[in-house]
Amino acid sequence: MALQQTGSSKREAPAIEAGAASSASQGSASPGSAAASEGRPLPRMQRRRATRRSLVHYLKGREVGARGGAGLSGSEGELRGYAVQKLPELLRERELALGTVNKVFASQWLNARQVVCGTKCNTLFVVDVHSGHITRIPLMRARAPWLSRAQPTCGIHAIELNPSKTLLATGGENPNSLAVYRLPTLDPVCLGDRHGHNDCIFSIAWMSDTVAVSGSRDGTVALWRMDPDVFEGSIASHSDAGLPVHAHIRPRDLQTIPRSSTSPCSCKVRALAFSGKSQELGAVSLDGYFHLWKAPSHLSRLLSIRLPYCRENVCLTVCDEFSLYAVGSQSHVSFVDPRQGHQNMQPLCSREGGAGVRSLSFYQHMITVGTSLGSLLFYDIRAQRFLAERASASPDSSPRPSGRKLKLTCAGRGWLNHDDLWANYFGGMREFPNALYTHCYNWPEMKLFVAGGPLPSGLHGNYAGLWS
Template sequence: AARKYSAATESKRPLLPKKQKRPATRRSLVHYLKGREVGAWGGAGLSGSEGELRRCAVQKLPELLKERELALGTLNKVFASQWLNTRQVVCGTKCNTLFVVDVHSGQITRIPLMRDRGPWLARAQQTCGIHTIELNPSKTLLATGGENPNSLAIYQLPTLDPVCLGDRHGHKDWIFTIVWMSDTVAVSGSRDSTVALWRMDPDTFNGSIAWHNDAGLPVYAHIRPRDMETIPRSSTSPSNRKVQALAFSGKNQELGAVSLDGYFHLWKARSTLSRLLSIRLPYCRENVCLTYCDELSLYAVGSQSHVSFLDPRQRQQNIRPLCSREGGTGVRSLSFYQHIITVGTGHGSLLFYDIRAQKFLEERASTSPDASPGPSGRKLKLTCGRGWLNHDDLWVNYFGGIGEFPNALYTHCYNWPEMKLFVAGGPLPSGLHGNDAGLWS
């Protein structure tokens, strides 16, 4: 196959004089595949110098960032966040609050949650909250949870008017994750061990003004999923198939999912979902986050102690897992940008991993005032502020009134054009009530 490819390619390429020929390795298919195996990123769509400058900026940015803490009052644990524009971030919390924070002024605006059409059982919903917020590719729709955390809520942007709600015909338990496959198709994953595919009718949100009833309250459509698939039962943990995280490959039109029983699942995603494979993950405890990088064709899975890398098209994975080494508190949030992975830990810190070099970014140290800074050998770590913690009876009786608790960084999102990073979370122990948020720039 490689010989046929090479011959076909060479037959269409004009012959060059000998002195202008490029080295054979540069146009070798083997060279290309080997580069792809180790996650080489060639700066697709960028000229050599521009691509190199951008990669350099991405690598240098983390050590230049400084945090400005944002006060969120008494809200409990920020689980999800997304930039709406250059100064507003929308967030969801464990206390089931959807709000927008202005990172310049600190002003917080709460967004009303959508209610189910029929009655539903209010089972200690305060312990769940909003775990996911996602914007569609054109940033015209926002998907998140409803007042009932089992329901899928769709809002129109930039107004945040309610559009539609997927309620009683959808999930039977809390929604943990949502991804958009296109501007009008979203997939949600739930604690009920199912993934659901939803298609939004463009006629529902083409109008710029939301519907209202006689009392002036917003009225929205109620939708049902086009397809629902159940996570396959494993022999190792047949009852613990909660869908923790989803990621979509637009290039391959494939949907990756991570379930709490320690498996990665892959579906072909079209008008319905067709499962392709299920893979046992190398680290099975607390696989709670997942991200995908189109350029590298890689999924990254965050667990209690490691980030594992998966290319489903290769039997043998060529990029070794990275260990977070943060006291067993786990990886709580992950994001890819070019060749750098940002890792939010359960111990209040951000780490940065260079996938090409397969090592963490290091702090820079200067041996003398006249020398240029060089690697110090110490891992670059950004530590977030203390945030706010509720000093209630549980804190006193069960945690001994410990003055400081590191905050788990459940969510982070970049505004790359302005080189800003929003980070938020709260105390890791489930019984503690608190929050933390900061703008790094």
């Protein structure tokens, strides 16, 4: 079904990204063998103050009948809901050194202390957030030599773990390929490099432990099924060099996003999100449309909705509890409720000083927003407003809203390559805001990993920080 025509606008050079210690170690040791070291404990007074404040608010919440879980888990639901709302205000930043890799576009927690990251320079590595140790992960190579040529301007835009956290899907040496690794060893399992995408993969979503979907810059969505027999075969066989040999797979289904204009670049698939509750897949294309597909046995498109803000729709997340998809654009967050159909899409948008939205995540009723100016914002779906700063006159008094939007700004400057483009286009600016292209939570330990790099596409640099 053809979509209505949309306009396009020119960009001024230099362009901005749509995504997204010493050099990473080349050692053969697995990420799990990285040296351990203790994280920085909070000062005793700060710990006491945070605990006292949390207890006061929790008790006051119960007095006024705060909303929580149902049945026997009501108290636990209240505590969890309160923690989600209160945690952002207590987070403190610790910068992590990543060497000279270029722009971290994707990240996921592997365990309590390790995060796997993918970069614009097509590097896959694991960083130990306690010790700072970095271990590079070899990328899978396509079968045909001409397919192995990496595209230097694309890189790794997506890293996703399956529901049981036994498999990890990301890009290969050729960013067009889907690479699947076994966890926790990160041994290669299979590579989707045949009859798949013709351009780099921008997003990946797991629909079950063995079914994944990838969205590409070529405007296609591919469904991949990992046969358990493939896992055993790829680990059991080894090359002459003693390295595991991965299998090669092809997609079970390949669908093209409908075009809204004559431009061949308008229908790039930028982001995917799978709703386990409805068994539906949401997709955002750069021409300003949200598409919904029925899943997971095959891909059948249900609808396409014109988004209210059409510039730079680059990130997408879903909240199953509220059946809402959140879309991040140039300076807004819009919410799509597929149950309302084409006519009733309720956008709940907010601006952050012109800062683009570069990363989004849902946890319960809270959505976290990473911006192009290095800041984090927090939106409460229930209240339909951003969290506000709270201030108290004394540690024992109840904090009250200050009227200012709660915003965590990354103080760490990361690393920036002072090359000719930096000198010529930006006048030798020594400090440049880092776009937060990716963030991921470790909720059991109340930690948030945030990473990115400079927004202009020509600038080479990176930033990573642990908020805890």
